[in-house]
Amino acid sequence: MKKTLLLLAGLALATTAANAQDITPATPKTDVKVRDNGTVKTTTKTGKTNVGAALDNTKDAAGNVASKTGSAVKRGAKKTGRVVKKGANKTSNAVRGGAQKTSSAAKEGTNKLEEKTE
Structure with a gap:
């Protein structure tokens, strides 16, 4: 900033300073x-x-300098976007894995209860 x-x-x-300079050409x-x-x-x-x-x-x-600064900002935004996307993918994979573990544990629990009731 x-x-x-x-x-x-x-x-x-x-x-x-450029505007204050005399516009008439030099002699x-x-x-x-x-x-x-x-x-x-x-x-x-x-x-x-x-x-x-x-x-x-x-x-x-x-x-x-302004052009280089703009390019650096653009590059940084791309990097940030990639990191956010990668983090979101990791989170969704972890949630999916947790949901699978939970559902498989629930299935095992119901199977055990059914076995006990028989």
């Missing part, structure tokens, strides 16, 4: 390199800032 609450709190913080950076042979190479970089990339990575990691 505590892990789930911590996970939800972390997700809330990550989404709040493109242009690098100009002059090669030895005199040609010019121009490269333009646009994209996320380090903070934006870190937030995306955090969201992805939180999603992975």
Whole structure:
């Protein structure tokens, strides 16, 4: 329960920080390199800032944790279901065996009484 609450709190913080970030794209950076042979190479970089990339990575990691947690819960439920079913089968077998013993004991008792009355 505590892990789930911590996970939800972390997700809330990550989404709040992501929403507070400026939506306008980062200003493109242009690098100009002059090669030895005199040609010019121009490269333009646009994209996320380090903070934006870190937030995306955090969201992805939180999603992975949530997925793993869901799988673990599902697996645990299956195990619990199997254990309950096995216990129910054992109980029904024990009850059935006890009923057979009781009925056979009752039959023996009636047979002895019949023998005595004859």
